[in-house]
Amino acid sequence: MPTNMKELPVSVGPEHWRFLQKGKFSDLQNDSSNCSMDDSLDTDADPAMSDPCCDGENPVVVEGQRICDAQDQIRGGVIRTPCTKTRMSEALGSEVYFKKEFMQFTGSFKDRGALLALMNLTEEQKKRGVVTTSAGNHAQAMAFQGGKLGIPVTVVMPKTAPLVKVSSCRDLKAEVVLYGSRFDEAKAHAMKLRNERNLIYIDGYDHPDILAGQGTVGLEILEDVPDVDYVIVPVGGGGLVAGVSAAIKHVNPNVQIIGVESERCPSWHTAMENGQPIKCQQTIKGAKQSISDGLNVIRVGYNAFATAKIDRMVTVSEKYIAVAILRLLEGEKSVVEGAGAIGYAALLSGVLPEVKGKKVACILCGGNIDATVLGLVIDRALVQEGRMSRFMVVVSDRPGGLARLVAILAHMGASVKEIGHDRISLASYVYMTGITCTVETKNKAHAQEVRQRLEETYGEDLRWQQESDE
Missing domain, CATH: 3.30.70.260 (ACT domain)
Known part of the structure; x- marks a missing residue:
């Protein structure tokens, strides 16, 4: 032979x-066969479905002092997460610090805004209860903090929400409603429940109290790394970047804020190009194919867009997000979801040459990732590596x-x-x-x-x- x-x-x-x-x-x-170019639902177009706390005609600008007050208000109700230098700094060519918000009780920074928003309700509103929409992290935070305060919480989640987040909400005794395949569909149903049950709707990335609560992350970064040059923030609906940038610029205007979103879901870039938050058609198509599910918001928040003080916005490809998850797992011994790893992905991708030799804080905003998804992501990252x-x-x-x-x-x-x-x-x-x-x-x-x-x-x-x- x-x-x-x-x-x-x-x-x-x-x-x-x-x-x-x-x-x-x-x-x-890439399989886009299940994606549609159909316009997303617009709850703001119907007065009965709109949110008075998030008014595109009259956006609220959350000032730095309000965030400083929020830090005192929620102190002791959330975990003071560490912001420590990573041993991977040398390979990155910068002095990099990770703000480990995945160490919050529910696995993300969302605990902060949820607690503040619930604390600021009137006693009558607390008795009626609240409803919200979330792909998972905000829902868990509302369920957890609502349980501590004795406030009934209903969360409406897309049917595509990660199982680990759905199960966690149920374990935290929230009423979980799965509706629609997209965030906007779930939000429309949540507004319907608000009207039918006379509940209070709390937007997970645009309510002013949410922005103020999330901004406390920035204050803690400055406490731990007072001479930081750059702070890298994941961007989805904009609540985190708005609060963090407002807080940091209030204390030290010289710190540069860099926002990062996935190439498949560039909703903030779309808002910048149009001068206001609008529906991002690319996000509508790409959301189902992105592993940064926590950032897949079709239109960024009105208050968030008005509040944010971002010096530069960048996007990264999905392959770098996968590699970032793997390297954080191996190098930092940290399990971080796609949305949480996207800031580190920007450092790996080389789109931020200006941070070389500088002191950089990168927010790892969440760690709620399904075990099965984690396995798939690791495989893909190993291929990329x-x-x-x-x-x-x-x-x-x-x-x-x-x-x-x-x-x-x-x-x-x-x-x-x-x-x-x-x-x-x-x-x-x-x-x-x-x-x-x-x-x-x-x-x-x-x-x-x-x-x-x-x-x-x-x-x-x-x-x-x-x-x-x-």
Whole structure:
């Protein structure tokens, strides 16, 4: 039997590579088939569905002193999270401090604004109860803080909300209503419940008390790192960046505020381009495909947009968010969700050259990520890092064909993680088989060496699968 595949009298054309699509990573390609360009629901267009605390015609600007007062008010009701220098600073070329808001009781910074908003209700409003809309973190915070204060809480969440967040809200004794596939659909239903039950609606990223509560994160950063040069803030609806920037600029106007959002959900950029918050069509399409689910808000807050003092806005791709989650897990021993890791992702991506050699605080705003999603994200990040590779190759189905492939991998120091045969897709080639193989490699350079060696052996009968940069 020939020892070299190229000696075999067969040519495997593109039509014989159907098994390429059966692999574990086939879902890495962007699938927009379930996305719609239909306009999102607009609750502000109907007076009966609007929120008087978030009025686009008369936005509230939350001043720094209000945030300082909020810090005194919620002191003891939330965790004073650490802001510590990371050992990964040297690799980043900056002195980087992580503000670890994922250490709050409910796993995100949302505890702060939720507590302040609930504390400022009248006694009569507290008895009636509140309703809110959230993809998960704000809902958990409202459930937790409402439970402590004895205030009934109803949360309306999209059906696409992460299971870990839905389960947590129920465990915290909130009434959980799953409605719609998008945030705006859930919000419209929450407004309907508000009117039917005479509840108080508290917007999770635009209520003035929410902004003031979130801003206390900025005050704590300045207490721990008073000479900080840059503060990097994740941006979704804008509540965190608005509060943090207002607080920090109030104390030290020289600190630069950088906001970060996903390329797939650039709602703040859309607001900047139009001079006001409007629905972002790109977010409507991209939200279902983003791992930073906590930031996927179709239109940023009116009060948040009026309040925020951002010096620069950037976007990052999903691949850097995945890599950031992996590196935080390995290097910082911290489990952080996509929204929480996006600031660190901006540092990894190289879009912030101005922070080199500077003192930087990066807010890790949340850690509520499903275990199953975390596993998928780790796999994708390993691919991006060149530490896991997948290829498909046609080899002889005679004795020794597979052994030869495995021997090459062993010689190159690549560890086989998964391997499978596909004989059915090559029905015209009885003595050939398709092999799907996932291997662990050291880094991108090592992966390239393995690929080159296999290409030398199998030529056109090798297909190396790469993840798209999109």
